[in-house]
Amino acid sequence: MSVTKKSSRSLASIASIVAIATLISKIVGLVREQIVAAAFGVGEVVNAYAYAYVIPGFLLILLGGINGPFHSALVSVLAKRDKSEAAPLVETVTTLVTAMLLIVxxxxxxxxxxxxxxxxxGLESEVREIAIFQLRIMAPVAMLAGLIGIGFGTLNAADQYWLPSISPLFSSITIVIGVGILLWQVGEQLNTPEYFQIGSLILAGGTVAGAILQWLAQLIAQWRSGLGSLRLRFDWRIPGVMDVLKVMAPATLSSGMLQINVYTDLYFVSYLSGAAAAMRYANFIVLTPVGIISNMILVxxxxxxxxxxxxxxxxxxKVRIRQGLFLTxxxxxPLTAVFLSLALPIVRLIYQRYQFNEEAAQLVAPLLMVYGLGMFFYLGRDVLxxxxxxxxxxxxxFRVSILNIFLNVILDYFLVKSFAAPxxxxxxxSVxxxxxxxFLSILHRRLHGLPLVEWGLTWLGLVFASVLxxxxxxxxxxxxxxxxxxxxxLLLLLELGLATASALIIFILIAMQFKLPELELLTSRIRQKIRR
Incomplete structure (x- = not known):
């Protein structure tokens, strides 16, 4: 019996667990961003952190992220194997990954x-020095990222979803506590060299401390479930190890190619003052709902x-592919509709206080609008x-990702000239x-036909609903x-509440005309949650 086949949980049950845990994690993450914005605005500390975090964050998302290649590879293999085979397989893969990432x-x-x-x-010298300082502190995240990703995949394959989904909040909590103490200690004495130096240390150190806590929590859960411990294993002939590596290697390269696009974007905006920090703030607003919903769908x-x-x-x-795409x-x-119409009020409500002023809000809002446009394509690509x-x-x-790198560089070059950071x-x-x-064209051929025309027409109808x-x-x-x-x-909150409710009602009323089974599934789950 496979590790996952022992579970009697339905997709809806799993999605509910993941959604609640991720929601808690994202709320804490939002509080973190609000405190960071209030403490540093779009100034040099956050701008430097945006670049210092590129590589550690890239590895944390790439290797340690839920739905990342390590997670996907382990779930794909462990789902087809007996639980008794899990511990040696996981320990062997962990040994290999730790050795490689220690060098990194x-x-x-x-x-x-x-x-x-x-x-x-294009960074100014002061920002550059802060970024170097922060990167050296956060370097251990590279190794921790691989261990976290292995923990995600192992626990999910064993039908454990709560801890992996909620564990990212550890990093947010450590940063919130650190920045909160800093603000409390300095009071009104902001913008001093000591303030920025300590703030840089807190952001970087909190990131590392959070990653350590996240890994330890998963390791304890693995050990208690008999799914592996800290034991070193060097026997690559254990059944399943090569299967994991066969999926993990190209998947890592593929996802890595995607993250290279993030580096490309930051390279082009490094000459624009405050752009990296503004992109970070806007991106986090979008990733809060996307993270919750993506985990509900993909996990x-x-x-x-x-x-x-x-x-x-x-x-x-094919039915499940359709389900994933239309749930997306x-x-x-509807979230795209909200971000397009309410970007500036949203940014003001979430961030505008203390160091984050109206000028910063005007910088972040256009980015939020454009990020909102891409939400469906971001998550839809991940489903496929x-x-x-x-x-x-x-x-x-992997091959598609290589093409994407060249396409992204070309588009960045021309579009930054015309539209700056957006x-x-x-x-x-576009990528x-x-x-x-x-992906759809390849799957259409490989799976002997997908109803692409039917799917496309229905999707266009939903886009029309989103526009209205x-x-x-x-x-x-x-x-x-x-x-x-x-x-x-209070007035700003009331405005956003009424306007958002209007968008959701209009979208749902139009979407109901298409009689989608996915809408029935979604609404039934929401009604069940409300009744509880």
């Missing part, structure tokens, strides 16, 4: 200055995709990538659209400001 950690410490210069040649679907990989199950696999559309498109992983094919996403986000959206088209929802939301917001204004927190 040392390289980051020694060559921190070189990496920052490659990442951001429970990946084992299902894997179990339907055999040709005799392809009809059911039904959750992302997981189908390829489930089919044992990590090579196709141009790099437009380039990312994700290109990826989805390629955005216009309706903007109208409510505009009218509210003309009548009551929004010059205090």
């Amino acid at each position: 950690t040392v390289i980051l410490v020694v060559f921190a200055g070189t990496f920052i210069d490659l990442l951001a040649p 429970p679907f990946l084992p299902v995709f894997s179990r339907l990989a055999a040709p005799e199950n392809w009809q059911e696999l 559309a039904l959750t992302m498109l 990538v997981r189908v390829f992983y489930a089919l044992g094919d990590g090579e196709t996403p 141009g790099v986000v437009m380039a990312t959206i 994700n659209v290109f990826s989805m088209v390629i 929802a955005s216009l309706g939301s903007w109208g409510v917001s505009w009218g509210f400001e003309r009548v009551l204004g929004n010059n205090n927190f």
Whole structure:
């Protein structure tokens, strides 16, 4: 019996667990960003941190992220094996990964200055020095990222979803506590050299401390479940190890190619003052709902995709692919409508206080609008990538990712000239659209036909619903400001609440006309949660 087959949980049950845990983690993350914004605004500390965090953050997302290649590879393999085989397999993979990433950690410490210069040649000298300092502190995250990713995959394959989904909040908590103490200690004495130096240390040190806590929590859970410990194993002939590496290697390269696009974006905006910090703040607002919803969709679907990989199950696999894509559309498109129509009020409500002023809000809001446009394509691409992983094919996403790098560089070059920082986000959206088209065409051929025309027409109908929802939301917001204004927190909150509700109602009313089974599934789950 496989590790996951012992579970009787439904997809909806798993999604609920993941959603609640991720929601808690994201709320704490939002509090973290609010405190960081209040303490440092879009100034040099956060701008430096945005670049210092590129490589550690890249590895944390790439290797340690839920739905990342380590997670996907372990779930894909362990889902098909007996639980008794899990511990030696996991310990062997952990030994190999730790040895490799320890070397990476040392390289980051020694060559921190070189990496920052490659990442951001346009940084001012003071910001550059802060970024180098922060990168050296955060270097151990490289090794911890691999261990966290292994823990994610192992625990999910054993039907444990709560701890992996909630554990990212450890990093947020450590930063919140550190920055909170800093603000409490300095009072009104902001903008001093000592303040910025201590703040830089707290951001970097809190990131490392959080990663350590996240790994330790997962390790304890693994050990108690009999899924591996800190034991070193060097026997690569253990059954399943090569299967994991076969998926993990190309999947890591593929996801790594995607993260290279992030580096490319930051390279081009390094010459724009405050742009990196502004992108960080806008991106986090978008990633809060995307992170919750992506975990709801991708985490429970990946084992299902894997179990339907055999040709005799392809009809059911097509149904599940459709389910993943339309659940993505039904959750992302109304959020796109909200971010397009209410970007500035949202930024003001979340961030505008203390060091984060109106000028910073005006810098972040256009980025939030453009990020909102790409939400469906970002998550839809991830759904399709997981189908390829489930089919044992990590090579196709890798090849597409290589093409994406060149496409992203070209688009960044031209779009930054025309649209400044929002141009790099437009380039990312274009790359994700290109990826989805390629993936769907390949799956259409490989799975002997997908109803792409039917799916496409329905999706266009939902896009139309999103456009109308955005216009309706903007109208409510505009009218509210003309009548009551929004010059205090409560009025601004009320404006956003009414305008957001209007967008959701308009979208749902139009979407209901399509009689989508995915909408029935989504609404039934929401009703069940409300009744509870």
